[in-house]
Amino acid sequence: MYKFFKEQLDSKIENHNLRTLREYCPLDAVRVKRDDKEYLMMASNNYLGLTFDTRVIEGALKGTQEYGTGSGGSRLVSGTFPLFTELENALAKFKNTEKALVFNTGYMANVGTISAIADKDTIIFSDALNHASIIDGCRLSRGTIKTYGHCDIDELKYLLKSVDRNTQKLIVTDGVFSMDGDIAPLDKLYELSREYNALLMVDDAHATGTIGNGHGTAAYFGLEKEVDIQLGTLSKSLGSVGGYVAANSTIIDYLVNTSRSFIFSTALSPADIGAALAALHVLESDISVLQRLHENVNYMADKLISMGINATNETPIFPILIGRNEDTLAVSEYLYESGIIGTAIRPPTVPIGESRIRLTVTAAHNKEQIDYVCQSLHNAMKQL
Ligand SMILES: Cc1ncc(COP(=O)(O)O)c(C=O)c1O
Numbered sequence: 001m002y003k004f005f006k007e008q009l010d011s012k013i014e015n016h017n018l019r020t021l022r023e024y025c026p027l028d029a030v031r032v033k034r035d036d037k038e039y040l041m042m043a044s045n046n047y048l049g050l051t052f053d054t055r056v057i058e059g060a061l062k063g064t065q066e067y068g069t070g071s072g073g074s075r076l077v078s079g080t081f082p083l084f085t086e087l088e089n090a091l092a093k094f095k096n097t098e099k100a101l102v103f104n105t106g107y108m109a110n111v112g113t114i115s116a117i118a119d120k121d122t123i124i125f126s127d128a129l130n131h132a133s134i135i136d137g138c139r140l141s142r143g144t145i146k147t148y149g150h151c152d153i154d155e156l157k158y159l160l161k162s163v164d165r166n167t168q169k170l171i172v173t174d175g176v177f178s179m180d181g182d183i184a185p186l187d188k189l190y191e192l193s194r195e196y197n198a199l200l201m202v203d204d205a206h207a208t209g210t211i212g213n214g215h216g217t218a219a220y221f222g223l224e225k226e227v228d229i230q231l232g233t234l235s236k237s238l239g240s241v242g243g244y245v246a247a248n249s250t251i252i253d254y255l256v257n258t259s260r261s262f263i264f265s266t267a268l269s270p271a272d273i274g275a276a277l278a279a280l281h282v283l284e285s286d287i288s289v290l291q292r293l294h295e296n297v298n299y300m301a302d303k304l305i306s307m308g309i310n311a312t313n314e315t316p317i318f319p320i321l322i323g324r325n326e327d328t329l330a331v332s333e334y335l336y337e338s339g340i341i342g343t344a345i346r347p348p349t350v351p352i353g354e355s356r357i358r359l360t361v362t363a364a365h366n367k368e369q370i371d372y373v374c375q376s377l378h379n380a381m382k383q384l
Pocket of ligand 1: 106107
């Protein structure tokens with residue numbers, strides 16, 4: 001009965017593609033401990049470093065003290081506490097939309113939104129490097145999926161042209177691409193969406209708290225009122241867990257009534273919501289946090305470039321392209337021995353032959369740490 005699973009695992013070992021869980025004990029937003037040794041975390045999405053911010057911890061504690069440890073039910077049945085309404089109002093204001101709706105994860109927000117918005121008669125145009133949760137949402141919708149080359153506007157236009165104008169259409173893209181850190185050409189996608197009568201949805205999981213003054217991709221392009229659906233997560237820059245969709249009232253009311261991952265799951269805990277709400281307040285009111293992130297991004301990019309390592313993004317994601325799985329694992333292991341967590345990202349997360357170390361910098365790192373990481377990476381690459 002287990003033969004198939006064992007064979008699959010063996011084949012992953014052979015291809016240097018086996019995943020295993022490693023336990024780390026966080027000491028603060030950027031340092032972790034394992035087997036009595038301290039490591040610098042360069043692989044998290046905690047971009048603003050808010051997971052240990054006293055204001056955010058206070059938000060989580062207050063949520064628990066006021067409303068208990070669990071929500072006890074789905075949002076429509078019994079789980080909508082005042083904190084949810086407060087967070088959704090704050091998110092809608094932050095994203096400059098009429099309404100927002102909180103889901104349990106960003107993954108569930110994508111799966112539940114796309115499968116509700118698109119049906120079997122919808123044609124979905126999806127960037128080739130979109131996140132797995134977008135891909136799964138597209139599959140679940142049973143619509144026709146047309147994948148266009150990464151940020152390839154010409155190919156998208158060609159595909160849109162070939163479809164009847166009256167067919168229901170959705171264009172969906174990551175705002176900041178999770179494994180590459182580049183920014184989608186949302187202005188051009190928007191133009192095409194209006195020209196060809198398509199809905200436009202952007203996933204701001206890595207864009208909220210990082211670009212557009214922290215407000216995300218639509219704000220970066222000045223298109224907050226124009227983009228139909230701005231989706232995001234509470235689990236990265238906002239230091240908590242959860243997902244959300246910000247859009248006009250019609251879309252949000254429709255999702256409340258049709259989105260299965262929203263309807264059929266117990267609501268997040270008050271601690272999660274309290275933390276996210278506090279983090280959003282920090283992002284809006286304390287500009288020093290975002291400033292520190294931007295300073296660190298620029299500092300790290302300059303440093304890597306000075307060492308001959310390609311680093312052209314404006315975002316905290318530094319994809320260090322290596323290629324082969326075994327070489328990528330070797331670099332990751334070298335970093336680990338040097339006290340740095342820089343995870344090897346391999347297929348199917350990235351295309352075959354494009355394995356990489358995905359380094360991320362946060363507002364909570366200091367320059368000395370960044371210097372050390374860049375030098376260690378440089379040394380690791382020389383070993384190949
Ligand atoms: C682009 C993108 N969308 C959605 C998600 C899912 O968000 P969450 O981790 O909150 O489920 C992620 C990352 O995990 C992501 O990178």
